[in-house]
Amino acid sequence: MTKLSRRIFLFTLLLVTGVYLQAQEITAVSVTGLVRTKPYVAEYPLKKFIGRDGMGLDFNEVHAAMVNTGILEPLSIGVEENPDGEGMTLTVHVREKWAFFPFPVFFMDSDGGMSGGGAFMDANAFGLNDKFIVAGIFGTSGIITSLIYQITPERNFPGLNFMGMYGRQNQQDTDQHKKDLRRYNQDTIIGRLGLDYSVTELLKTSVSFSLHRRSIRESEDALRSPEEGVLAGGINPALEIGRSHWDGYLLSQQNAKLDYTFLMVMDDPALHTISLRGNYERSLVPGFKAVVRGGIHYAPASPPILESSASSVGINILPNTFSAQHYAGAVLGLEKYLFKFSQGTLALLATYQAVYSYGPILEHQFDHGVTGAMNFYLSKIAIPALGLGLSYNVAADELTSTFSIGMSF
Known part of the structure; x- marks a missing residue:
């Protein structure tokens, strides 16, 4: 050649x-x-x-x-x-997945109070992957009703979400042992309209506008009741980055979200809140992953009626009635796939959690403890996961049962 x-x-x-x-x-x-x-x-x-x-x-x-x-x-x-x-x-x-279904709700607190009700949800409204939910809970502690509709964002087109809520409650703010720190009656009305936009595959921005009306009602057994309610309008811009990986058994997610909230309060100074949460999950071998989570919630000058629970930083060793202005928390854990069947995948999660909090009554607090939970990742119902477990707050010597639904709007 x-x-x-x-x-x-x-x-x-x-x-x-x-x-x-x-x-x-x-x-x-x-x-x-x-x-x-x-x-x-x-x-x-x-x-x-x-x-x-x-x-x-x-x-x-x-x-x-x-x-x-x-x-x-x-x-x-x-x-x-x-x-x-x-x-x-x-x-x-x-x-x-089955996306159109009702939720019955019933629970009893440690004092014998009972609440019940339900929710109706469509997680794929109109076949567009939009979310719609209406819920109502009625009981000895009051009533809560809510309506949510979320339009899922598409490429070059922002998503839209709306939330309206009304509640008439006997509010109880407690310490780590569920001992009342405050006890009062309040009416709550919240309306929110939000937009979110996917800038890239990894980066998403959002902004929401809200109106808050919280008023105090007279109560015969009030304890440290706030002197007045709150009427405020707010704006909440946020930035989120995230991705996920499937190892053949479990989904691992890596994401971080930064929130800033500005509330213009009627007849009072404006309020500012900064929140940062991160989640890093990594598959060590297929079906076995490490979990690292952390968060900061900083709300200076927040009145008692606007304080938050520890769930704002992803902590569940404190009761959901625990109330504070600031939190800084971290979670280390391992999750192991157990088995899969037609309805979904069952996995065991164990974590160690630590959290710092500050509030005007308890002031500086540090809690830490361990949790164990069975997570059920559903394959036929449009709910990402159900979790049932126990948490033990070592610092407070307090054992608490936990239940979670892995869903956000």
Whole structure:
């Protein structure tokens, strides 16, 4: 073969190889198994894979993208030649989760008080992955009603959410032992309108506008009752970054969110709140992951009626009636996959938690303890997870049962 012939052969080989490699790129996506969900809604989280090498695609990343929709359970994932042209098609066959259901609610507190009610939820309203929930709880401590609607953001189009709440409650703020620090009756009205926008695949911004009306009612057994209520309008910008990974058994998430809230209070100085929360989960081996979480909640000059619980920084070793202005908390834990069956996946989570808090009555406090919980990740119902467990506050020598629903609006 002459030198010229070899050059022609090599050029032809490179040309053919280049066309072949280009043909391996993903140029289209397809989702099958849909019943209620609009096709473009299901295909939206897969658009980021267009242009990637189809033969080297990480199917665990595709699985995580579909699980993150909250309404779709991927059953099979594949790549095939595009029958309509060059390239390959990413195909995902899914099962839609049950998204339209009621929630009965009933619980009893340590003093014998009972509350009951329910909620009605559609986690895939109109097949658009929008969220709608209406709830009402009635009991010896008062009533709470709420209405939420959330429009899920799409590419180059912001999401929209609305929340309205009314409550008439016998409010109890307690210490670590559930001993009352304050006790008073209040009426609460909250309205909120928010926008959120996905800047990139990882970065999301949001802003919400709210109106708060909290008024104090007379009570015969009041304890350290606030002297007056609050009428305020607020603005809350936030910045969030996050991603997730599927290891074949459990979903690991890494995210951080920074919030700032400005409240213009009628006849009083304005209030400022800064909140920062982070979550880092890493799969050590498939089905076994490490969990690191932390948060700061800083609300100087916040009146008692606007104080927060420790859940604002992801801590659950304190009772949900515990109240303070500031928190700084951290969680270290391990989660182990146990087994999977048709209804979902069961996993065991153990954590060590520590939290600093400050409030005008207890002032500086430091609590730490351990928790254990069984988490059930549902595959057929559009609720990410249910958790049931125990927490032990070592500093306070207090044992508390915990229940969680892994859902946010």
